Every structure is written in structure tokens, then in C-alpha cells.
Amino acid sequence: MSDTAENKGRRDFIVVATNTMMGVGAAAVAYPLINQMNPAADTLALASIEVDVSGIAEGQAITVKWRGKPVFIRHRTKDEIASANDTTIADLRDPQTDADRVQKPELLVIQGICTHLGCVPLGQKIGEVKGDFNGWFCPCHGSHYDTSGRIRKGPAPTNLEVPPYAFISDNVIKIG
Amino acid sequence: MQTQNFKNPVVRWIDHRLPVFSFMHHELHEYPTPKNLNYLWNLGSLAGLALVTMIVTGIILAMHYTPHVDHAFESVERIMRDVNHGWLIRYIHMNGASFFFIVVFIHIFRGLYYGSYKAPRELLWILGVLILLLMMATAFMGYVLPWGQMSFWGATVITNLFSAIPFVGESIVVWLWGGFSVDNPTLSRFFALHYLMPFVITAVVILHIIALHRFGSNNPLGIDVNGKQDTIPFHPYYTSKDLFGAVVFLTIFASAVFFYPNFLGHPDNYIPANPLQTPAHIVPEWYFLPFYAILRAIPDKLGGVLFMFGAIAVLFILPWLDRSPVRSGRFRPIFKVFFWLLLADCVLLGWLGAKPAEGIYVVLSRLATAWYFFHFLIVLPVLSLVEKTRPLPQSISTSVLGGGALAGAASATKEKPDA
Numbered sequence: 001m002s003d004t005a006e007n008k009g010r011r012d013f014i015v016v017a018t019n020t021m022m023g024v025g026a027a028a029v030a031y032p033l034i035n036q037m038n039p040a041a042d043t044l045a046l047a048s049i050e051v052d053v054s055g056i057a058e059g060q061a062i063t064v065k066w067r068g069k070p071v072f073i074r075h076r077t078k079d080e081i082a083s084a085n086d087t088t089i090a091d092l093r094d095p096q097t098d099a100d101r102v103q104k105p106e107l108l109v110i111q112g113i114c115t116h117l118g119c120v121p122l123g124q125k126i127g128e129v130k131g132d133f134n135g136w137f138c139p140c141h142g143s144h145y146d147t148s149g150r151i152r153k154g155p156a157p158t159n160l161e162v163p164p165y166a167f168i169s170d171n172v173i174k175i176g
Numbered sequence: 177m178q179t180q181n182f183k184n185p186v187v188r189w190i191d192h193r194l195p196v197f198s199f200m201h202h203e204l205h206e207y208p209t210p211k212n213l214n215y216l217w218n219l220g221s222l223a224g225l226a227l228v229t230m231i232v233t234g235i236i237l238a239m240h241y242t243p244h245v246d247h248a249f250e251s252v253e254r255i256m257r258d259v260n261h262g263w264l265i266r267y268i269h270m271n272g273a274s275f276f277f278i279v280v281f282i283h284i285f286r287g288l289y290y291g292s293y294k295a296p297r298e299l300l301w302i303l304g305v306l307i308l309l310l311m312m313a314t315a316f317m318g319y320v321l322p323w324g325q326m327s328f329w330g331a332t333v334i335t336n337l338f339s340a341i342p343f344v345g346e347s348i349v350v351w352l353w354g355g356f357s358v359d360n361p362t363l364s365r366f367f368a369l370h371y372l373m374p375f376v377i378t379a380v381v382i383l384h385i386i387a388l389h390r391f392g393s394n395n396p397l398g399i400d401v402n403g404k405q406d407t408i409p410f411h412p413y414y415t416s417k418d419l420f421g422a423v424v425f426l427t428i429f430a431s432a433v434f435f436y437p438n439f440l441g442h443p444d445n446y447i448p449a450n451p452l453q454t455p456a457h458i459v460p461e462w463y464f465l466p467f468y469a470i471l472r473a474i475p476d477k478l479g480g481v482l483f484m485f486g487a488i489a490v491l492f493i494l495p496w497l498d499r500s501p502v503r504s505g506r507f508r509p510i511f512k513v514f515f516w517l518l519l520a521d522c523v524l525l526g527w528l529g530a531k532p533a534e535g536i537y538v539v540l541s542r543l544a545t546a547w548y549f550f551h552f553l554i555v556l557p558v559l560s561l562v563e564k565t566r567p568l569p570q571s572i573s574t575s576v577l578g579g580g581a582l583a584g585a586a587s588a589t590k591e592k593p594d595a
Binding site for chain 1: 329332333334335336337339340350351352353354355356357358359361365451452453454456457458472474475476477478480532533534
């Protein structure tokens with residue numbers, strides 16, 4: 001093959017094209033090797049539970065397990081609802097009204113996972129520390145949540161998450 | 177590399193075709209080593225010894241361990257109670273991790289004091305920091321395997337660090353877990369990776385040693401080797417010195433294994449993992465405490481994570497932060513003071529990491545974190561410009577032989593270890 005400019009251009013094209021296809025091929029091989037670590041089909045299938053909430057007395061809270069993590073269901077007292085509503089929204093780190101976080105004001109359903117680094121906050125059981133805002137307190141790194149599960153003080157960036165749930169009857173909710 | 181003339185004909189036959197014996201002779205026997213190394217230079221070979229100990233005991237433990245959430249805790253208890261000498265092998269592995277870190281931390285501070293990270297050993301240093309990072313990942317995943325309360329919540333907190341990454345953080349955490357919480361898929365992948373990592377570490381260690389042998393060891397004076405008069409062959413001088421160090425190390429290590437096997441551990445890890453209940457006071461293993469204190473000192477999630485990783489990242493660029501041409505802290509009067517302050521600061525951070533995140537501890541953590549970064553980012557660059565260093569000795573041999581310029585055969589008898 002002669003060394004004309006035209007041939008050099010062709011050769012460059014072949015080199016670039018080969019390298020590109022090798023890159024595409026490597027990515028195609030890498031994808032399944034990486035994606036296998038994502039949740040498997042059976043893990044995804046365990047994604048919803050039903051809970052009867054009629055037995056929770058006012059002021060009481062229960063913890064249920066959903067997707068391997070605790071969900072807090074609290075039947076809030078009038079005082080707790082009032083204090084959750086009586087908050088200046090602009091002062092919050094993650095501004096959200098209490099009404100946005102509940103479907104029925106007396107029943108608060110939140111994920112019991114601190115949004116900082118995933119510990120389970122205290123405050124569900126009688127006698128546990130509830131923090132400065134009478135909601136929950138995470139013992140790991142000192143985050144305080146209010147009676148609506150909103151972050152008020154400490155390192156957590158966001159409010160305790162509200163999981164997707166729906167009332168399938170007056171007494172039963174379906175989480176997930 | 178020159179091939180040797182070995183006496184044994186079989187060795188000679190093999191060496192002619194595969195020069196492994198020449199290689200070993202060159203790197204472990206005649207390898208010229210500065211004659212003034214003190215006992216702090218033992219820590220490298222001790223780290224190698226610790227690595228081999230961990231791999232051997234680890235492979236044995238894997239023969240009896242079951243990486244499943246329903247069986248992991250019990251299989252570890254079975255190793256402790258039923259498997260022949262299982263208690264011994266597990267206690268060696270468990271304490272071996274701590275002793276590996278003790279050795280490596282001393283090794284690192286040795287490098288910091290004597291300026292072993294300076295040209296031409298920058299890559300040697302960087303590979304070392306990389307080994308430290310790999311060790312931390314390995315130790316973290318190993319700690320998860322017994323599936324006790326600390327295992328579970330340690331895994332939860334550490335994997336959640338990645339959720340601080342903007343936009344993709346949550347997806348990365350789910351990907352790491354293989355689910356929506358730390359669960360069986362997490363445990364089995366951590367086991368697979370915990371088995372793999374030591375071999376990756378071994379590979380980096382080999383690169384570390386290749387880089388070391390390129391220019392040879394630094395030494396307490398921090399000056400370059402000028403010729404044969406400054407060195408002694410590695411064997412038998414440093415092989416025997418390393419062996420002596422190994423005996424001392426193993427004595428201390430064995431006392432921990434036999435008399436205080438749980439001293440460095442946490443009792444909560446003998447409670448099986450419970451995903452619904454975080455222990456009231458979770459702490460990582462002691463060797464992570466300084467980093468944990470930095471994480472908690474920053475009142476912002478992403479900020480805390482960035483500073484914690486930054487504490488390691490700053491070590492990678494250390495050779496370009498400290499520009500002073502003088503390596504050894506011995507000839508740097510101001511640097512020396514700051515070195516001890518840094519060491520005290522790291523110990524303080526370690527102590528704070530074990531304390532609850534409240535009150536005075538938070539304030540102290542912030543001050544200590546600030547000092548840590550102040551030392552590396554401000555003190556070292558400024559010192560390299562303004563510090564007046566002491567005069568360096570002419571050569572290693574003149575210094576070792578009492579500073580006399582006419583050091584001859586007679587004064588050689590006065591040679592003493594420079595410690």
C-alpha cells in the first residue's frame with residue numbers, strides 16, 4: 001500500500017472506527033456485569049405490605065418492616081398535630097407543610113430511617129428520647145425531627161421520607 | 177539484572193531458564209540498604225507479615241463461614257465453639273486487622289516525619305496511600321460478615337455515605353445494597369469482595385516494593401546514599417533486624433490474641449443484626465475513629481463525607497504540599513513541632529470519634545478537623561518557604577561513624593545503631 005495522504009486518512013479512519021467499536025463493545029460487556037448488582041426481581045417483588053391501623057391508640061406508634069426497613073406509623077395526639085402545624089415553614093431546612101405529609105392528620109406514616117446515614121431514630125417507644133422537637137431523635141449523629149418527621153436540627157439534610165401508601169379501607173393501609 | 181553463579185546445579189539449571197533465584201538474590205540479599213535505618217524502618221516488613229497472616233487465616237475462616245443473613249452469625253459462633261482451633265484462627269484474624277492498622281499507621285507517621293514522600297519517592301508514597309484506602313475498604317467489608325448489630329449498622333451508615341452524592345447518590349446506594357436496605361445481597365457481595373481485596377492489596381504492595389527498590393529506602397537523615405560506604409547488604413543485616421522486630425511484634429500480637437482478644441472489638445457485635453433497632457451508641461472500629469470524627473464534625477451531610485474522604489485525599493497530594501528540600505524532620509526544627517501536633521491531633525480525633533456527637537465533643541471535633549487540614553494545606557506549604565533548616569550532614573557514613581571526616585577502619589568499631 002502506498003503512503004499517499006489519501007491512504008493515511010483511510011488508515012486513521014479505520015483506527016478510530018476500530019477503537020470506537022471496541023469502546024462500545026466494552027461498555028456492552030460491562031453493563032450486565034455492573035447491573036447485576038442492582039435489586040433482583042425477587043427483591044423488587046417484595047415491595048408492598050398491608051397494615052391494619054385500627055388498633056393503634058391515640059399517642060401510640062407502631063413500627064412495621066417494609067423493604068427491610070422500618071416504617072413508623074403514629075397515631076398523633078391533638079397537641080402533636082397542632083405543634084406540627086404551628087411551624088414557620090420558611091425556617092425549615094426541607095420546607096414542607098404538615099398537610100403535605102399526611103393523608104389523615106391523625107395518622108403519620110413515615111420511613112423510620114434517618115436521612116443522614118440511615119440509622120433508626122428513637123422516639124417510637126414510651127420512654128425513648130424524642131429530641132428537642134418532641135418527634136424523633138437519631139442517636140447516631142444527633143438529628144432532631146419534629147412531630148411531622150421533619151428535620152429541625154442536626155446533620156440530616158431532608159425530612160423523614162413518606163413512603164407511598166394508600167388507605168384501602170378505613171382501617172387498613174397498603175404501603176408500597 | 178545479572179544472573180548469579182549458584183553452587184547447586186539444580187538451582188543453576190532453573191535460574192538459567194527462569195532467573196527467580198537471581199532476582200531474589202538481587203532484591204533480598206545484596207540489595208544495598210542505608211546503614212543508618214532505625215527500628216521505625218521495621219514496620220514495612222511487619223505490614224507484609226500482617227498481610228500474609230490475614231490472608232492465611234482469612235482463607236481458613238472462609239472454609240467454615242456461611243455468607244447468608246440467616247446463617248452468618250451462627251456460622252461465626254460455630255467457628256468460635258465447634259471448629260477445631262476456630263476460636264484461635266478467628267481471634268488472630270480479628271485482632272490481626274487491628275494490628276495491621278497499628279503497624280501501617282506507625283509506618284505512615286514514620287514517612288511523614290522523615291519526609292519519605294518527597295522526590296523521588298512520590299509514587300511510592302501514593303501507592304502506600306492507595307494501600308491504606310484498600311485496607312479500609314477490606315476491613316469495613318470484613319467487619320460486616322459476622323452480621324452482628326455493629327456489622328449491620330456500620331454497613332448501613334457507611335454505605336449511606338454514598339447517598340450524599342448529588343443526583344445519583346440514592347441509585348448508587350441501592351446498587352451497592354442490591355435492594356432497599358442492607359440485606360442478604362449486600363452480605364454475599366461483601367463476602368466476595370472481602371475475599372478479593374487482599375489480593376488486590378498484594379498486587380499494589382508488589383508495585384510499592386518495586387517503587388521502593390528503584391531508589392532504595394529513605395533513612396533517618398533523609399539524605400541520599402552517596403555510594404557503597406553508606407549502605408550495607410539487606411541480608412543478613414536487615415533480614416535479621418526485621419526478624420527480631422517480627423518476634424517483638426508477634427509477642428505483643430499473641431498477648432492480645434490470647435489474653436485480650438475482644439479488647440479492641442465492640443460487645444454489641446455479639447448481638448445478631450436487627451434491622452429495626454439501631455444500637456444506642458454506634459461506633460466504627462477504632463482505626464476508623466479519626467475519620468468518623470471528621471465526618472461528624474461537619475454539620476452537613478455532603479460536606480461531612482467530602483471532608484472525611486478529603487482527609488485521605490490530602491495525603492495523595494502531600495508530596496506537592498511540602499516543598500521543603502530537606503526530607504528528615506530532624507533538621508527541621510519548626511516542622512518537628514507541627515509533626516507532633518499533628519500526631520496529637522489525630523489521636524484526639526480518634527478519641528472524639530468514640531464519643532457521642534454532642535456538646536463539647538462536637539466543638540472539639542470541629543477544632544481538631546480544622547487543625548488537620550490546616551496542617552496539610554497551610555502549615556506545610558508555608559513552612560517549606562520560611563523555615564530555616566539545620567545543616568545536613570555530609571553523608572550517611574560520616575554521620576554514622578561519629579561525624580569524623582577521617583572515619584576509617586578504627587572508628588568503625590564505634591558504629592552504633594542510630595535510633
